Amino acid sequence: MPDLQASIAHYYHQRTKYDPNTIASKNKVLDWSKQPFPFKEYKIGNIFDLKPYLSSPLSTSSDAKVQEWRRLSRLLACSYGLTAKLSTMGGPPIYLRAAPSAGGLYPAEIYLISGGTSLLPAGLYNYQALNHSLIHFWESEVWEELAKACFRHPALEHTQLALVTTAIFERSAWRYEDRAYRRIFLDTGHLLGNIELASAINYYRPYLIGGFTDSVIDELLYLDPEQEGVITVIPLIDLTENQPKIEPAKTALPSTINTQYPNIADGELLKYFHKATQINQAETPSSLAEVEENSPGEDKYNFPFCLKVSTSCPPIDWGEGLTGIETTILKRRSTRAYSGADLTLDELKALLNFTYQPQDYIGQGLDGNPDYFDLKLLQTFVGVSGVKGLEEGCYYYAPKAQELRQIRFKNFRQELHFLCLGQELGRDASVMIFHTADLNKAVAKYGDRVYRYLHMDAGHLGQRLNLAAIYLNLGVSGIGGFFDDQVNEVLGIPPDEAVIYITTLGRPRLG
Known part of the structure; x- marks a missing residue:
């Protein structure tokens, strides 16, 4: 029987850890013929083709409606649109999207809910990434239901357009089984990072719920809850119109802490955990106010007598009209191999600056x-294997003080290779960023639902690292598979910090 003193979030995290003594027994042979199709299809609906609005810049038309369509089209393309089509040996092509996804499985879906706008009649829309269009599959007034379900979040009172992200569980679970829940929310976090930046480019302000x-x-x-679940709701405020004053509201609300659960069979844990982290209508919050800033809290660790290195630096210049961000989003690729060559300290500073100093x-x-959910719950540790001007070892990154604080001095290349399941990315990376969280404190604050928030915030930060790295002509790749407990032991990270995500950085290997 499970330990009934542990919440289901603790139980899920412990149960889905990779361990070097047992991982071999969990490896399965994938049947590629049964891989889920990564695009949702609707047989009936009115199609709005968005492709014509990608062909020219925003400023070339004086038609206000055309401008609106272009902004919406670019927002969706830069958030989750297709960026490449790769041929395979006799199989179906592989499609890459603007947001990275573990294993290229793309479990996320994007829906639009309209309360009735100048472009989109009221109802429900699905973003069809395969042909860059919207399909209007339900024509009905649904805005009031959405507002009630979101406990009257104030942003919904000032717009009639919202994005909704969902996850189709089997797309990721087909390969990663129960641990896929972690990857689904990391993937969603990367998507949220794109939505945040693509909104700024196209004069929207997204409010994360x-x-x-x-x-x-x-x-x-009309989702089948056994197959697909809602992950986030994101009202979009149009910044080209008179900007309303929106009262600050909480992005994250707590669920219950579930300590009563049965023995759960392998393959059933993901769906059980998802249901256990849901919020019921009866759990209406007393207030959405009392909002904290989304910036990190006070720096948690200040080790005595440690080496401290300032990371303060000039911000990255993204070019006029943020053209550098849009170009980078569309050309971003996960790096497959690093050369092992060093980064410079200035490059590492620039990466940290864009990610943590908005x-x-x-x-x-x-x-x-x-908008994030709660950055105060996440800590950042930096494993340095090759940075000119910085000693090798593990550092705590203090975002408030903007400095690196050394924990351990050592060359970790071989250990990192092992920790990352033998992936060469871990061995050859110059820098590895570790996002961690104290699960006990996190669950106490938000209940079991916090597991979602932690992974989405880590993925969101990871996407900013991704884009800054690509813009600086560096390599970058996220790693969601690692030996959980051994990371803390090797790097000297305090044992109460659960490792949530790893981002590798380095110089890409050419050829």
């Missing part, structure tokens, strides 16, 4: 306080 009545929105979108980018047109 992670607390809602899951079953109501599942039903509203206030430095207000002058370029980006949001200085973009």
Whole structure:
């Protein structure tokens, strides 16, 4: 029987850890003929083709409606649109998208809910990435139901357009089994990073909502809850119109802490955990106010007598109109191999600056306080294997002080190779960023649902690292598979910090 003193979030995390003594027995042979199709299909609906609005820049037309279509088209293309089509040996082509996905499985779907706008009649829409279009599959007034399910989040009172992201579980579970739930939310976090930045480029302000009545929105979108679940709701405020004053509201709401659960068979844990982290209508929050800033809290660790290195630096220049961000989103690829050559300290500083210091980018047109769920719950550790001007070892990154604080001095290349399941990315990377969280404190604050928030915030930060690295002509790749407990032991990370995500950085191997 499970330990009934542990919440289901703790139980899931422990149960899905990779361990070097047992991982071989869990490896399975994949039947590629049964891989789920990564695009959702609707047989009936009115199609809005978005492709014509990608062919020219925003400023070439004086027609206001054409401008609106272009902004919406570019927002969706830069969030989750197709960026490449790769041929395979006799099999179906592989499609790559603007947001990275573990194993190229793309479990996320994007829906639009319209309360009736100048472009989109009221109802439900699915974004069809395969042909860059919207399909209007339900024509009905649903905005009031959405607002009630989101506990009257104030942003929904000032717009009639919202994105909804969902996850089709089997797309990822087909390969990663129960641990796929982690990867689904990391993938969603990367998608949220794109939505945040693509919105700024196209004059929208997205408001992130992670607390809602899951079953109501599942039903509203006609989802099969055994196959697909709502993950986030994101109202879009049009910044080209008179900007309303929106009262700050919580992005994250708590669920219950579930300590009563049965023995759960392998293959059933993912869906059981998803249901256990849902919010019911009866759990209406007393208030959506009392909002904390989305920036990190006070720096958690200040080790005595450690080496401290300032990371303060000028912000990355993304070019006029943020053209560098759009270009980078569309050309981004996960790096497959590193050369092992060093990065410079200035490059590492620039990566950390864009990821953790958004206030430095207000002058370029980006949001200085973009929505996350709760960055105060995440900590960042940096494993340095090759950075000119910086000793090898493990560092804690203190975002408030903007400095690296050394924990352990050592060359970790071989250990990192082992920790990352023998992937050469771990061995040859110059830098590895580890996002961690104290699960006990996180669950105490938000209940079991916090597991979603932690992984989405880590993925969101990971996407900013991705884009900054590509823009600086560096290589980058996220790793969601690692030996959990051994990471803490090898690097000297405190044992109460659960490892959530790893991002590798280095110089890409040519040829």
